[in-house]
Amino acid sequence: MPYHDTLEHLLEECELANARLEAFRERATSRFTRDGLSMDEADGVGEPVASAATLEYALPERDRDRFRERRDRIERKCNAAHEQGVELRLRNLVNTFGLQPPHRDVLVVALLPDLDPGVTDSMTGLTDERSTTRPTVGLCADLFADSPAAFASAVRLLFDESPLVDADLVTLKRPDDPSASILEGVVAVEDRIRSYLLGSDGLDPALQTHLERETRIQDQPLTIEDATRPPRTC
Numbered sequence: 001m002p003y004h005d006t007l008e009h010l011l012e013e014c015e016l017a018n019a020r021l022e023a024f025r026e027r028a029t030s031r032f033t034r035d036g037l038s039m040d041e042a043d044g045v046g047e048p049v050a051s052a053a054t055l056e057y058a059l060p061e062r063d064r065d066r067f068r069e070r071r072d073r074i075e076r077k078c079n080a081a082h083e084q085g086v087e088l089r090l091r092n093l094v095n096t097f098g099l100q101p102p103h104r105d106v107l108v109v110a111l112l113p114d115l116d117p118g119v120t121d122s123m124t125g126l127t128d129e130r131s132t133t134r135p136t137v138g139l140c141a142d143l144f145a146d147s148p149a150a151f152a153s154a155v156r157l158l159f160d161e162s163p164l165v166d167a168d169l170v171t172l173k174r175p176d177d178p179s180a181s182i183l184e185g186v187v188a189v190e191d192r193i194r195s196y197l198l199g200s201d202g203l204d205p206a207l208q209t210h211l212e213r214e215t216r217i218q219d220q221p222l223t224i225e226d227a228t229r230p231p232r233t234c
Helices: 006-027 039-043 061-083 089-097 101-115 119-126 137-142 148-158 191-197 205-209 224-228
Strands: 170-173 186-189
Touching: 006 061, 006 089, 006 101, 089 101, 089 191, 101 137, 101 148, 101 170, 101 186, 101 191, 137 148, 186 191
Parallel strands: none
Antiparallel strands: 170 186
16 A cells, blocks of 8 residues: 555654664663774774665664564555655655665654654663753664674764765754764754655745745745755855
8 A cells, every 4th residue: 555645654664763763772782882982993893894785773683574574565655656656755865865774764763853752762761962862973873783893884874975964964963072972963854854854845944045046936846956955155
């Protein structure tokens, strides 16, 4: 059965992400950020560093199989929706910016606090930073870290060359303390991307100011190009 609209798809993606977070919280025993492992140490452990495409949640195989089945069901519904001409905006972002599955998963995890206030308790319990209710770079890496090498690869999901950062799909708020690790940076979805994913057809105010064509109709449906183009500075 296909998705009827983009919000139905997004909410099911969020339900899957939330279930994975709960499973991770219950079963995670090795937290590389808490062990104080540096990036240099992670790169030098002698294991091949995995590519983003091969990263999976650091869960027991039984849990992975369960979540793979849910992922397959979501993909089948996405394909059926596409055949019926239903626009799924999260999938549009994935295809437009070449996001690998872990990039998509990080994007959805970063969106969770905006859609489900109850998830903030989980975020606080999973991060080492008690003052934040949003995911950190360290948490996002931990989710995929079943080895130091995997942790090093997962951190790169939020490096500057990552499509999430390069295309301004997410923001990274670095700690005020200049000596703090990048792992403590807080990850959030850009405002215009969040509005786009939630199905908004209004133009983001910052984007509207910098539209290339001033004659554009204000209430024209928001396109993926409009939604994801960073505002230009004057």
